Amino acid sequence: MDLADQIAQYMVSGLSTGAIYALIGIGFAIIYNSTEIINFAQGELVMLGGMFTLFFLETMKLPLPLSILLAVLATIASGVLFERLTIRPLKAPTPLSLIIITIGGSILIRGIAMLVWGKDTHALPAFSGSEPIAVGSATILPQHLWIFALTGIAIVSNKLFFQYTITGKAMRACAVNRRAAGLVGIDVRRMVLFSFAISGGLGSLAGIIVAPLTMTSYDVGIMLGLKGFCAAIIGGLSGGIGTVLGGLLLGTLESLGAGLISSGYKDAIAFVILLLILFIRPQGLFGRAQTERV
Amino acid sequence: MKYLLQAVTTLLLLFTTSLAFAASSTIKIGGLFSVTGPASFLGEPERNTAKMVVDEINAKGGIKGKKLELVVYDTQGDATKAVQAANRLIKDDKVVAIVGPSTTGESMAVIPVAEKEGVPLISCAAGSKITDPVKKWIFKTAQNDYLAVNKIYDHLNKKKISKVAIITVSDGFGSSGREQLKAYAAKHGIQIVVDDTYGPKDTDMTSQLTKIRASQAQAIICWGTNPGPAVIAKNVRQLGIKLPLFMSHGVSSNKFIELAGDAAEGIILPTGRVLVCDALPKTDKQKSSLQAFVKDCKTHYNAEGDHFGGHAWDAVMLLKGAIERGGDTPAAIRDQLEKTKLFAGIGGIFSFSATDHAGLGKDAFVLVQIKKKDFVLLK
Numbered sequence: 235m236d237l238a239d240q241i242a243q244y245m246v247s248g249l250s251t252g253a254i255y256a257l258i259g260i261g262f263a264i265i266y267n268s269t270e271i272i273n274f275a276q277g278e279l280v281m282l283g284g285m286f287t288l289f290f291l292e293t294m295k296l297p298l299p300l301s302i303l304l305a306v307l308a309t310i311a312s313g314v315l316f317e318r319l320t321i322r323p324l325k326a327p328t329p330l331s332l333i334i335i336t337i338g339g340s341i342l343i344r345g346i347a348m349l350v351w352g353k354d355t356h357a358l359p360a361f362s363g364s365e366p367i368a369v370g371s372a373t374i375l376p377q378h379l380w381i382f383a384l385t386g387i388a389i390v391s392n393k394l395f396f397q398y399t400i401t402g403k404a405m406r407a408c409a410v411n412r413r414a415a416g417l418v419g420i421d422v423r424r425m426v427l428f429s430f431a432i433s434g435g436l437g438s439l440a441g442i443i444v445a446p447l448t449m450t451s452y453d454v455g456i457m458l459g460l461k462g463f464c465a466a467i468i469g470g471l472s473g474g475i476g477t478v479l480g481g482l483l484l485g486t487l488e489s490l491g492a493g494l495i496s497s498g499y500k501d502a503i504a505f506v507i508l509l510l511i512l513f514i515r516p517q518g519l520f521g522r523a524q525t526e527r528v
Numbered sequence: 529m530k531y532l533l534q535a536v537t538t539l540l541l542l543f544t545t546s547l548a549f550a551a552s553s554t555i556k557i558g559g560l561f562s563v564t565g566p567a568s569f570l571g572e573p574e575r576n577t578a579k580m581v582v583d584e585i586n587a588k589g590g591i592k593g594k595k596l597e598l599v600v601y602d603t604q605g606d607a608t609k610a611v612q613a614a615n616r617l618i619k620d621d622k623v624v625a626i627v628g629p630s631t632t633g634e635s636m637a638v639i640p641v642a643e644k645e646g647v648p649l650i651s652c653a654a655g656s657k658i659t660d661p662v663k664k665w666i667f668k669t670a671q672n673d674y675l676a677v678n679k680i681y682d683h684l685n686k687k688k689i690s691k692v693a694i695i696t697v698s699d700g701f702g703s704s705g706r707e708q709l710k711a712y713a714a715k716h717g718i719q720i721v722v723d724d725t726y727g728p729k730d731t732d733m734t735s736q737l738t739k740i741r742a743s744q745a746q747a748i749i750c751w752g753t754n755p756g757p758a759v760i761a762k763n764v765r766q767l768g769i770k771l772p773l774f775m776s777h778g779v780s781s782n783k784f785i786e787l788a789g790d791a792a793e794g795i796i797l798p799t800g801r802v803l804v805c806d807a808l809p810k811t812d813k814q815k816s817s818l819q820a821f822v823k824d825c826k827t828h829y830n831a832e833g834d835h836f837g838g839h840a841w842d843a844v845m846l847l848k849g850a851i852e853r854g855g856d857t858p859a860a861i862r863d864q865l866e867k868t869k870l871f872a873g874i875g876g877i878f879s880f881s882a883t884d885h886a887g888l889g890k891d892a893f894v895l896v897q898i899k900k901k902d903f904v905l906l907k
Contacts (some may be wrong), residue, residue, distance in 0.1 A: 240738050243767070247734040274675065353568045355755040357787045363788060366766050375766050448731030449755045451789055457729050493735035496699060497724055500735075 239371035244493045245486060254483020257440040258462025259469060259477040260392065261433030266471045267409035268429040271332045275316060275340035277459015278347075279500055282309045283438025285347055286448030288356050298359065306438045312343075313434025317427050340455070347452040358445040365456040381443050388439055389478055392432070396473060405429060419429040457501075464508045470518015479520060534657040536691065554597040557582075557847060558617035558629035560638065561652075561840075566728070569753065569783075570630040570836045575600055576653050577837035578627055580828045581844040603629055607637035612613030614641045614649075624858050625689050627843040628652050631834075633700050639666055650846060652839035655704050659885040666887045667865055669842040669875055671800065671892045676777050677708045679798040679891075679893045680749060681716040683906075689772075693722035693735055693745035695892075697752035702728075705751035705776055718743035721745050726756060734763045737738075741769050753778040758787035765791040772796065777893065781834045785901050787816045798893040798907060800835045800875050803903045813872040821874050845873060 251411035265273040274498050290296045296304070318493055321327070361380050365372040396402035407415040408425045416422045440458070441450065448454070461484065468480030484504055491503040511519065559578050562571035580597045590596060599621045601613035615729070617623045618641070625648045631633050632655030642649040642665050645797035651658050654670040672697045684692065694709050696702040700726065713720050724736040726828040728765050737760070741749060748762050756854045757779045764773055773795050775784075780799035785792045801808060805818035821841050849871060852862035868887070871878040876892030 237741075240742050243737055246737075247732060251732050338777050353564070354783065355758075357758070357789060359789075364762070364765065366768055373766055373768055381542075443732070448759060450625040451755070454729075454731075457731075489732075490574060493739055496724055497733075497736045500730065501727060 240493065241430025241490070242370055243372040243476040244489045246369060246374055247488030248486035249482055250374065250378045250381050250485070251489065252465075252526065253381050253483070254440050254444050254458070255461045255465040255484050256478040257385050257388060257436055258458055259481050260389065260473060261437045261440075261445050262476050263462055263471045263473040264433045264436070265429050265517055266466070267473055268405050269321070269332070269426050270329050271321070271336060272463070273430075273433065274336045274459065274463075275343060275396050276462060277455030277457075278340045278343040279309055279313055279434045279437035279455075280441035280458050281347060281450065281452065281455035282343070283431075283441030284358065284454065285356075285441075285452070286356060286438070286443040287445065288450065289360070292356075297528055298361070302442055305442060305443060306435055309438030309441075310431045310434045312435075313430040314427060316434075317430040320323055321426070321430075322364070322423065340459070344455065346451055351452060355451040357403070357449045358442075360446040361443075363480075375447070377443070377446050384439060384443050389474075392436070393474055395432075400441070401425075401428065411437035430520075430521065461504055464504050467508055467511050468519050470515075470520060472518065472520070476518055476520040480518070483519075503505030538884065549832055553593075554595045555851065556597045556599060556621060556623045557844075558614075558621060558626040558628075559598055559600035559840075560603050560610055560613055560617070560626060560634070561600060562604040562605040562630040565602075565603075566771045567605040567607075567631045570652070571584070571602070571605070571628075573831075573834055574628065574630055574831055574840040576831075577825070577833075578840040578844055580824055581841055583828075584824060585848060586603035587833060590722050591848055591856075594856065596848075599623060603634055605634070610634035610638050610732055611641055614638045618647050620694060623647065624856055625649070625847050625858035625861050627840060627847070631700060632704065635668075637821045639663060642666060646848075647858045648865060650843040650865075652836075652843060654701070656886070657722050658709075662883060662885050663905060665862055667846070667880065667887070669839045669846070669873070669878070669887075671777070671875055671888055672886055673704050673710060673762050674708045675888065675890055675893055676798040677705070677712050677891060679717075680774050680796075681712060681718055683796070684718060685716055685893055687772075688820075689746045690717060691744050692719045692720050692742055692747045693724070693740040693771075694720055694749045694751065695722075695724045695726060695733070695740070698725045699728050699733060701753055701776075701778055701883055702751050705778075709749060710749065726752070726760075728752075728756060730756065730872075731759060732763070733760050736765060737763050737767055737769060740771075741767055745771060747774060749774040749776075751776045751778065753783075754783055756793075758784060761788040761791040761795060762888075777835065780896075780903075781836075782832055785898060785903075792898045792901070795898045796895055797898075799896050799903070800892065801894055802833055802835055802838050802874050804894065804896055804905045807905045813870075813877060814874070817872050818874060835874075842871075842873035842875050842878065846878065848869060 261276050286308045287301050290301035291302045320339050360377045362376045404420045405425045465481035465484050468475050469476030492500040535700040546831050554698040561575040563575050582596045586595045603610040627650050632653040635651040635653045635658050648665050656672040658668050668902050696706040722740050726733050775797040777799050822833040825831050850861045854860035854864035866880050869879045878890040880886035880887045897906045
């Protein structure tokens with residue numbers, strides 16, 4: 235097997251991991267855009283998606299599609315609850331205190347998950363079998379197709395929502411200027427709540443579709459959350475295509491790096507990229523520099 | 529309010545005095561297990577098993593009329609916490625012997641404490657450096673890594689496989705396994721053509737395996753603990769790699785089969801006898817110990833008795849034997865531990881001596897293959 239075939243495999247593996255990073259990254263971006271908070275509990279929402287599915291599937295003995303649906307709803311509810319209990323009660327919110335709250339919240343959610351579901355790793359069944367499919371000289375699993383398809387659908391519907399619905403437009407307005415949005419009659423607090431709901435949904439979806447491949451446990455959220463954060467930063471925290479490209483780029487680089495250089499540097503690659511972007515192009519790889527208008 | 533306070537304090541007083549009375553007729557042993565944290569898969573079954581054995585011994589009247597009391601501290605897999613807890617056990621709780629810690633790193637950190645205070649310690653960790661060189665007060669029950677490595681290499685020799693790829697996890701367990709795999713390869717005429725690692729939290733190892741697929745390797749040896757190896761088993765299946773896949777004893781529990789699912793089929797690994805205890809011949813010296821252990825785990829915790837809990841079972845039973853023969857002072861226990869001969873435990877048949885505080889031979893491991901979601905003894 236020659237190098238070209240190897241690289242093909244690295245690319246395919248990288249793109250599928252990248253799609254997950256993108257999905258998580260968009261969750262970060264949506265909340266950032268409506269609240270200017272980096273929600274470090276985003277990874278925990280990803281974890282909750284997988285664990286709730288497992289709960290409905292194995293403890294409640296429900297069929298897989300129903301379990302997934304319920305898990306997404308339960309995670310959305312968790313996201314909303316998180317916002318109501320931690321973000322909203324704050325009297326004088328500053329971005330820093332909000333960010334620290336999300337970190338505290340993530341530790342709390344992880345702790346509760348550990349107590350409720352234990353420390354074991356759990357496997358979800360693949361959605362449709364595990365017979366490998368050949369793509370050129372590379373092979374992928376049916377689950378990868380689910381990842382690509384569901385990520386695609388999630389991103390497109392997300393885009394449509396923000397572009398064409400009145401609520402989506404209102405949320406974008408909040409992102410541009412909260413005060414002005416409030417003045418024209420947009421309920422800013424409700425929009426913030428929505429942003430947590432949407433990113434909870436996207437996060438849980440990511441957690442559910444990777445679980446058959448990577449398995450899930452109470453602490454998967456930390457790494458996935460950080461990688462998603464990297465993707466969002468590469469994309470300049472845009473809720474759209476920037477973050478998607480950021481995720482795919484990150485996944486591919488990781489996979490190529492692990493294959494061609496050394497697997498020991500896999501995580502280092504992600505974080506070196508993160509630092510470089512923050513130093514050199516804080517507006518993201520694809521964004522234009524922002525100018526503050528006074 | 530006043531009465532309530534009085535009642536509470538009286539109760540407390542009664543409680544403490546009764547404890548003090550009880551103390552005179554009990555033998556205190558300490559347990560250091562990483563019940564939470566990254567090594568909880570070791571510490572939790574170890575603590576549960578230790579408690580179970582102690583209860584069991586007490587239910588049968590204790591040792592020479594004295595009850596055992598187990599004081600357990602959670603080290604959370606942290607060497608600093610382990611040292612603090614060891615000091616507490618020795619100085620505050622005044623234990624006569626310590627079982628644990630669960631990991632090699634913690635054990636190495638605790639050794640100086642036990643050595644200085646002169647308290648026998650039976651580690652439940654696998655690293656061979658714990659008892660090599662021999663330290664006066666330190667023993668261990670977990671099988672040395674190199675025994676597992678040699679078991680796999682012997683099998684490879686038999687199958688005339690000489691080129692292998694190794695993929696090890698980048699934590700204490702994996703790097704120790706990697707060292708041993710490399711150290712013993714030449715002796716068995718085995719060449720390591722790919723030497724790769726993965727992170728304990730990694731979720732996709734196709735990159736490393738693609739590299740292995742492109743190499744000359746005739747077999748893959750993976751050294752890690754759940755969940756990594758299950759991901760690797762799935763990735764191997766995904767990439768259509770047909771090479772025989774070997775795992776370490778680190779995944780020798782049913783949890784691995786549950787996680788890896790169909791991808792576990794055909795995997796070969798070295799393990800203690802506990803997983804296949806019913807399939808063992810009647811002549812096997814460990815069989816009765818093993819079956820008792822498995823049955824106890826079932827009745828106490830409704831759990832499968834595993835390999836890791838077995839380390840604590842062995843440690844407590846070794847202590848029991850030593851106390852029965854000698855006495856319940858630290859020095860007497862140590863001397864008697866060293867004289868233990870042919871104790872058929874869970875991990876193997878232990879024979880300690882002044883020059884060997886690990887006490888196990890190569891036969892402590894058997895090779896098993898996963899067939900139809902179960903471990904089958906490989907002849």
